[in-house]
Amino acid sequence: MSTEETLIADVEAAFAAGEDARLQAQAIADAMRTAFAEGWPETSEKMGSDDGTYLIHANDELGHPNGGFRIYAYRQPQQPESPQSPHDHGPCFVVYGVARGGNVHTRWAWQYSDDTTQAPELTPMQTVDQGPGEAAYFLPGEIHSTQGSRTEETVYVRITSQSLEEVWRHRYNPAHHSSRAFKASGSPTRTS
Numbered sequence: 001m002s003t004e005e006t007l008i009a010d011v012e013a014a015f016a017a018g019e020d021a022r023l024q025a026q027a028i029a030d031a032m033r034t035a036f037a038e039g040w041p042e043t044s045e046k047m048g049s050d051d052g053t054y055l056i057h058a059n060d061e062l063g064h065p066n067g068g069f070r071i072y073a074y075r076q077p078q079q080p081e082s083p084q085s086p087h088d089h090g091p092c093f094v095v096y097g098v099a100r101g102g103n104v105h106t107r108w109a110w111q112y113s114d115d116t117t118q119a120p121e122l123t124p125m126q127t128v129d130q131g132p133g134e135a136a137y138f139l140p141g142e143i144h145s146t147q148g149s150r151t152e153e154t155v156y157v158r159i160t161s162q163s164l165e166e167v168w169r170h171r172y173n174p175a176h177h178s179s180r181a182f183k184a185s186g187s188p189t190r191t192s
């Protein structure tokens with residue numbers, strides 16, 4: 001099997017093995033790192049040389065917990081530094097990895113005061129600085145923002161546990177601790 005066929009088989013196996021998102025995501029991230037070590041996705045026939053989004057594989061039968069996982073590869077030019085745009089992925093989890101270049105993810109969470117009369121604040125919790133060969137995931141309900149490399153072209157991969165087109169998600173304003181529900185098909189493109 002090709003590297004890509006092996007990856008797809010490993011992702012299918014992760015979803016077929018059970019419904020635990022953490023176990024599924026860990027297995028998929030492991031499989032993604034293995035594929036990166038073999039030069040994928042730039043070896044893929046589905047990947048082009050232009051900047052953009054490439055659908056590598058869609059499966060409407062398997063996913064978490066309903067069918068619809070997707071594998072996308074992206075070729076992204078140098079990115080200007082941009083305001084952080086935290087978002088979630090609704091009931092889905094997402095595995096992100098970098099084959100070349102870099103992405104920096106910030107993981108956010110609601111921080112609650114001991115004074116339960118006060119509203120929580122959206123707080124940056126962790127920075128995940130991804131370089132070539134690295135993968136990380138964001139489980140259902142987790143919030144993150146992404147800054148693409150400001151100095152290098154980046155090739156990265158995103159595996160979503162379902163198609164995000166159909167699910168309600170939230171985008172967050174960290175200055176105001178506010179959120180807004182959206183579906184990807186009707187939203188600006190910065191949120192991934």
Ligand SMILES: [Fe+2]
Nearest residue numbers: 094144191192
């Ligand atoms: Fe995302």
